[in-house]
Amino acid sequence: MGFATPTMRLARAHYELVVAHCLDGLPDEACGLFAGPLAQNDDGGRGDGLSTEPTGEITAVYLTTNADASARTYTVDSRELIKAMRDAEKAGGALVGVFHSHTHTDAYPSSTDVRQATYPEWIYALVSLKHPEPVLRAYRIRDGEIAEVAVEITG
Amino acid sequence: MAVEVMLPTVLRPHVGGAASVEADGTTVREVFDNLVAAHPGLDGQLVGEDGGVHKFVNVYRDDEDIRYLEALDTKLSDGDVVSILPAVAGG
Numbered sequence: 001m002g003f004a005t006p007t008m009r010l011a012r013a014h015y016e017l018v019v020a021h022c023l024d025g026l027p028d029e030a031c032g033l034f035a036g037p038l039a040q041n042d043d044g045g046r047g048d049g050l051s052t053e054p055t056g057e058i059t060a061v062y063l064t065t066n067a068d069a070s071a072r073t074y075t076v077d078s079r080e081l082i083k084a085m086r087d088a089e090k091a092g093g094a095l096v097g098v099f100h101s102h103t104h105t106d107a108y109p110s111s112t113d114v115r116q117a118t119y120p121e122w123i124y125a126l127v128s129l130k131h132p133e134p135v136l137r138a139y140r141i142r143d144g145e146i147a148e149v150a151v152e153i154t155g
Numbered sequence: 156m157a158v159e160v161m162l163p164t165v166l167r168p169h170v171g172g173a174a175s176v177e178a179d180g181t182t183v184r185e186v187f188d189n190l191v192a193a194h195p196g197l198d199g200q201l202v203g204e205d206g207g208v209h210k211f212v213n214v215y216r217d218d219e220d221i222r223y224l225e226a227l228d229t230k231l232s233d234g235d236v237v238s239i240l241p242a243v244a245g246g
Contacts, residue, residue, distance in 0.1 A: 052164060078242070081213065082220070109245070111246075112245050
């Protein structure tokens with residue numbers, strides 16, 4: 001793949017919050033946001049000098065409303081999005097990713113996910129509820145390319 | 156009337172890589188018109204084909220979503236900050 005991927009490090013308590021939120025959302029897709037620190041002096045190769053690359057560490061999880069209220073699509077509520085972003089900035093970090101559930105398909109980005117992936121620096125996590133045991137996997141999506149990100153559940 | 160417009164990573168290439176730009180206008184619509192005139196690459200990225208806020212972006216005046224204000228007719232004052240965030244969405 002043409003871009004480096006950090007390892008996503010998610011505390012067990014956060015992981016459990018994410019999975020519970022996805023189960024609570026059924027039959028609809030559920031979604032939420034991840035915050036964490038940014039790597040210093042890493043502009044993701046754009047050359048603009050702005051640090052935007054996540055280190056992969058997740059320090060906060062925001063459980064958001066799926067404004068689509070749909071089993072097929074999700075949109076993070078716009079007001080919850082900016083509120084989470086400001087909260088993350090206040091804590092000295094940034095929003096670094098998003099998760100959403102796939103209720104009947106695998107934890108892999110759908111063509112809609114790829115088309116609408118507009119945050120190249122973010123980690124896109126998918127939670128599949130297809131099987132009794134939920135499965136979380138994470139990716140980066142850039143220019144239509146998908147690269148899997150390793151996930152480490154800590155603590 | 157100058158306001159600051161904060162741009163997301165995906166739109167920065169259209170303004171030479173800047174994270175924010177200044178633009179004139181008394182409404183969001185005027186600011187967007189002036190922005191597109193100065194940075195033609197933004198054409199079609201901010202306003203949708205229906206003439207409203209493009210459905211794939213959220214636009215905020217001082218952190219309030221303008222869809223809950225007066226949409227593109229939302230009034231701006233000197234020093235206001237307009238933030239553009241791509242919608243976080245998928246399927």
